[in-house]
Amino acid sequence: MSREQLAVQQARKAFLTGRSKPLDYRIKQLKNLNRFIKERAADITNALRKDLHKSANSTQLFEILGLEGEINLAVSKLAEWAAPRPVNKNLLTLSDDVFLQPEPLGVVLIIGAWNYPIAVTLQPLVGAIAAGNAVVVKPSEVSSHTASVMELMSLYLDSEMYQVVTGGVPETQELLKQRFDHIFYTGNSTVGKLVMEAAARHLTPVTLELGGKSPCYIDKNCDIRIACRRITWGKYLNCGQTCIAPDYILCESSIQDRVIDEIQKCIKEFYTTDPKAFEDYGRIINQRHYKRIMALLEGSTVAIGGDSDESVCYIAPTVLRDVTPASKVMQEEIFGPILPIVTVNGLKEAIEFINDREKPLALYVFSSSKKVIKQMVSETSSGALLANDCMVHFTLSDLPFGGVGYSGTGRYHGKYSFDQVSHLRSCLIKKLNMEAVNQMRYPPHTTEKLRWARVLLLKQINVTRWRQMAQVAVLAALAAFVVKRFLR
Amino acid sequence: MSSPPSPSPTRWFKALRRPRVEDVCVKTGVSVCSEVLRRARAAFSAGRTAQDTFRMAQLEALVRMLMDHECDFVDALGRDVHKPRFETVMSELLVVKNEALHAISNLKKWMEPQRIERDWSTALDECVVVNEPLGLVLIIGNWTSPLQLCLVPLVGAIAAGNCAIISPSETCTHTAELLHRLIPAYLDNECFHSVIAAAHEITEKVDLKFDHVFFFGDKEDGIKVAQAAARTLARVTLVLRVKNPCYVDSQCDINTTARRITWARFHNAGQSAVAPDYILCHAEAKENLLQALRCSLQQFYGTDPRESRSYGRIVNEENFSKAKEQLWRSGKVIIGGQVNEMERYIAPTVLTDVMESDPIMQQDTIGPILPILTVQDADEAVAFINSREKPLCVYAYSSNNKVISKIMNETSSGSFCSNDSVLQSVMVGLPFGGVGASGMGSYHGRYSFDAFSHKKSCLLRSTQIECMTVLRYPPYEDRNLSLVSLASFLNLKSQGWCTIL
Numbered sequence: 008m009s010r011e012q013l014a015v016q017q018a019r020k021a022f023l024t025g026r027s028k029p030l031d032y033r034i035k036q037l038k039n040l041n042r043f044i045k046e047r048a049a050d051i052t053n054a055l056r057k058d059l060h061k062s063a064n065s066t067q068l069f070e071i072l073g074l075e076g077e078i079n080l081a082v083s084k085l086a087e088w089a090a091p092r093p094v095n096k097n098l099l100t101l102s103d104d105v106f107l108q109p110e111p112l113g114v115v116l117i118i119g120a121w122n123y124p125i126a127v128t129l130q131p132l133v134g135a136i137a138a139g140n141a142v143v144v145k146p147s148e149v150s151s152h153t154a155s156v157m158e159l160m161s162l163y164l165d166s167e168m169y170q171v172v173t174g175g176v177p178e179t180q181e182l183l184k185q186r187f188d189h190i191f192y193t194g195n196s197t198v199g200k201l202v203m204e205a206a207a208r209h210l211t212p213v214t215l216e217l218g219g220k221s222p223c224y225i226d227k228n229c230d231i232r233i234a235c236r237r238i239t240w241g242k243y244l245n246c247g248q249t250c251i252a253p254d255y256i257l258c259e260s261s262i263q264d265r266v267i268d269e270i271q272k273c274i275k276e277f278y279t280t281d282p283k284a285f286e287d288y289g290r291i292i293n294q295r296h297y298k299r300i301m302a303l304l305e306g307s308t309v310a311i312g313g314d315s316d317e318s319v320c321y322i323a324p325t326v327l328r329d330v331t332p333a334s335k336v337m338q339e340e341i342f343g344p345i346l347p348i349v350t351v352n353g354l355k356e357a358i359e360f361i362n363d364r365e366k367p368l369a370l371y372v373f374s375s376s377k378k379v380i381k382q383m384v385s386e387t388s389s390g391a392l393l394a395n396d397c398m399v400h401f402t403l404s405d406l407p408f409g410g411v412g413y414s415g416t417g418r419y420h421g422k423y424s425f426d427q428v429s430h431l432r433s434c435l436i437k438k439l440n441m442e443a444v445n446q447m448r449y450p451p452h453t454t455e456k457l458r459w460a461r462v463l464l465l466k467q468i469n470v471t472r473w474r475q476m477a478q479v480a481v482l483a484a485l486a487a488f489v490v491k492r493f494l495r
Numbered sequence: 496m497s498s499p500p501s502p503s504p505t506r507w508f509k510a511l512r513r514p515r516v517e518d519v520c521v522k523t524g525v526s527v528c529s530e531v532l533r534r535a536r537a538a539f540s541a542g543r544t545a546q547d548t549f550r551m552a553q554l555e556a557l558v559r560m561l562m563d564h565e566c567d568f569v570d571a572l573g574r575d576v577h578k579p580r581f582e583t584v585m586s587e588l589l590v591v592k593n594e595a596l597h598a599i600s601n602l603k604k605w606m607e608p609q610r611i612e613r614d615w616s617t618a619l620d621e622c623v624v625v626n627e628p629l630g631l632v633l634i635i636g637n638w639t640s641p642l643q644l645c646l647v648p649l650v651g652a653i654a655a656g657n658c659a660i661i662s663p664s665e666t667c668t669h670t671a672e673l674l675h676r677l678i679p680a681y682l683d684n685e686c687f688h689s690v691i692a693a694a695h696e697i698t699e700k701v702d703l704k705f706d707h708v709f710f711f712g713d714k715e716d717g718i719k720v721a722q723a724a725a726r727t728l729a730r731v732t733l734v735l736r737v738k739n740p741c742y743v744d745s746q747c748d749i750n751t752t753a754r755r756i757t758w759a760r761f762h763n764a765g766q767s768a769v770a771p772d773y774i775l776c777h778a779e780a781k782e783n784l785l786q787a788l789r790c791s792l793q794q795f796y797g798t799d800p801r802e803s804r805s806y807g808r809i810v811n812e813e814n815f816s817k818a819k820e821q822l823w824r825s826g827k828v829i830i831g832g833q834v835n836e837m838e839r840y841i842a843p844t845v846l847t848d849v850m851e852s853d854p855i856m857q858q859d860t861i862g863p864i865l866p867i868l869t870v871q872d873a874d875e876a877v878a879f880i881n882s883r884e885k886p887l888c889v890y891a892y893s894s895n896n897k898v899i900s901k902i903m904n905e906t907s908s909g910s911f912c913s914n915d916s917v918l919q920s921v922m923v924g925l926p927f928g929g930v931g932a933s934g935m936g937s938y939h940g941r942y943s944f945d946a947f948s949h950k951k952s953c954l955l956r957s958t959q960i961e962c963m964t965v966l967r968y969p970p971y972e973d974r975n976l977s978l979v980s981l982a983s984f985l986n987l988k989s990q991g992w993c994t995i996l
Contacts, residue, residue, distance in 0.1 A: 068967070094924040094925055095923075095924040096922075096924060097922060097923075097924070099918070100918070100922065105919075105922070105924065105925060107925070107926070108903070108911075110907055112930070112931075113931075188931065196728065199728065200725055200726060200728060203724075203725035203728065204722050204725035204726065206721075206725070207718060207721030207722040207724070207725050208718060208722070210714070210717060210718060210721060210733065210735070210931065210932055210934070210935065212935040212936075215728070217728075236968070240967065240968050240969075276968075277968055277969040277970070278969060285969075285970075286970075287969040287970050288969075362540070375957075380955060384625060384951075384953060385545075388627050388949065388951065389951065390951070390952070391951060391952040391953065391954070392625075392951060392952070392953045392954075393953070393954045393955075393956070394953070394954070394955040394956060395955070395956040395957060396954065396956045399954065399956075400952055400954045403611070403622065403954070405611045405612065405622065406611060406622060406624065406952040406954065407624065407950055407952055408952065411627075411629070411949040411951070412629075412630075412706065412728065413728055416728070416730050418950070430907065430930040431926065431937075432907070432908065432909070432910060432911055432930070433909070433910035433911070433919050433925040433926055433927065433937075434903065434910070434911045434912070434919070435910075435911070435912040435913070435915070435918060435919035435922070435925065436899065436912075436913045436914075437912065437913055437914040437915045437918075438894075438914055439747060439748040439751045439752065439892070439894055439914050440751075442751050442754070445754070445755065445758075448585070448758060449754065449758050449794070449795055450579075450581075450758075450762075450795040450796060450803065450805035450806070451795065451796075451797075451803070451804070451805050452579055452580070452581030452582070452804075452805050453581075456581065457580075457581055457584055457585065460581075460584075460585050460589065461589060
């Protein structure tokens, strides 16, 4: 039996014992996960520095804080999320209990990514633990140091219920042959399709957080200075290696120069005149990606940056101007610190440009006109849409985070994580009485029975409304009584 | 963008025209399907389905179609499966009508963006979740409930603003032909199409790119559909047939139990995906149950169900032969067992002494055959249920609440119903779907709308209050980190951790 098969088998065995069902157990595991992050903070920070040249503060800000927030939210809200959820009844079921019961699915596989290895691998884990599942975590081998640190989780969590399996492509393929009850994958669409197809063999539902080219439209009617600050921050964070980074800019040619100017100022302000020497500027994850990104520059005009150093996988914050739709850099997700500017003649052309392409994970629009923003919201589709900022929707637990079409399926964060890896089972609890009512559905069938059936099935009852109406009626009667008795 | 054109007068006249009986139904090949898909996609891109008025008009047209042609549907289903009028109206037409009316009265509410509760850090922003149509939906129906399984998902797809292609099962030939004729007469001809596909052609159709595929059928076909959908990253809702267990406790009103089980199991001549497929009967209750079942069958269908107008027939020769095989090679026939090949009639049959390895327990149940297995207690029933794939429905009959809770909490299934059957699968308020081998995703009522929608998160900020946003920009100094951590801590009680970031 392979190591992967064994891990899955152990996880399933642990799940079948039923010990992840009680909420106390789940809360304890979540608190242990919190302890892992706190006690191993130094190890995590070192690992991320080696993998992605992330500074300590950067790690805290963009990996740890979010994860802690999710854990704390899950711990405080778990009882509410896991409770039965009542639904509207009809006349036939008025005296019955009708509700949705959240249940764990079973064994969940989480395939992590290398760009924010802690955040995107462990945030789904929070939801999976909260929902009462067993989990197999497969951290990305590309961020190898962080993957090693994640193996230490076994010292904090129930190591049978929550397995960490490290390895590369062969190990992942072996894992995908096993049967899971849900697979959570973060990565690119090509591999996403393979994961979904492998999951389909076992009828396993999937959550795919994929990428794509997230467009960023700058209206000529906006505070270009602020817009560029936010775009610069979003683009060059983690050296452009963020699935929701603004991939390319769409703007009118009349403002292109101004945009380039402002971005240049921001780069200098954020990363100094020598980003290579600056602690808070990252590196490309490895040689392969470095070469891939550098190849994208071919055929385009560099307006800012463009310098690089292969030996340390450094690429300067770069902006390309007057980029054509056919150029290399517009053919695939960049996932690097290169920001092409494509000029369009206004909002309509920008919308057509966006709709000609696959639905992105995020869409950004910078404008001070509500009309422009509203049009963008209603005439395009994307996982998420942000007006006048980049990427921050990732931090709001109330906003579901996920893609659509080629940018993914399913969503997570906060309660959505919990729901994504739960089964909401419809429950109808009846009693063996009121049989007289049931007579109308039994054969022999008569027209009279059919008439009753139409009435009883077609009406939906809003129990709350009836209760409210009953309360109002009682209050009105009481008021009338008081008036009559005391106020004559 | 201009609003979509209102329906032309010709279309209204078409709606009044009665469909011709001699219209021949031709199976739709893949090339025709691609053309139809291209037209539907063009209609969607043009924004035809965007407005609520359009969607409501289509839903109202669908309701009119069902009302205008009630007799035609009753006739078609009568010819296909000898379905009694009552069953066609109650379990097919009324269910769809209910869904459509529910959607019409709630559509505006469903379409409204969902406002996210704001806290102090997002007080100046607008956080909403907007419901968007996915685009193009493929609905693959099934012969077990040929109308319901095409039209209930269609209601959801229309309400959510999608264009749709429905593929009614060719097994119910008259019903499929009728739908194929009526859909273009009532619904928008560019947005909604009907194509008739043989089972083996289904994956070829899925390979043409859709945004969502709805499939109801058996597990093997479900896997093929899921794999085909994966190749184009299409979302799926799969509702798959996996045997539904039904536990009968020693403590229950056996007569009422038997009546409800009889109704559920033998309506539509046992051709249902949500009826109890086998009984796990407490040893003490078995004899009483058998007696009560005999009584109920007599009450419902008389001494000879073949003469009863309330009893159906098997849909085709192939299924009839399979069901006959299952009957003869499993356990012992204790009630019924009579067959008539000419009519594709199988009497309501109850089997005992059934082994788990018998064909009736291993294959899809496609006829009016109810095996009864004996268990010593609820624990044994739970162990048996859990040793098999997660079914669409688990049923439990008992007057003891503890027993009901036990069965509910210790098993898993798409849905659960105590002391009755099937009802939980037709309520608009409850999502209906499977889990594990019985499928993924769910539909009915609001859940159909959600299944065929994409919920887009929108965060609309202003370019003011830049002084706060400054905290997240590099250089990442310790001072920044402390302030942001503080903000995050303060935000703990509310449901966002920090939008300064």
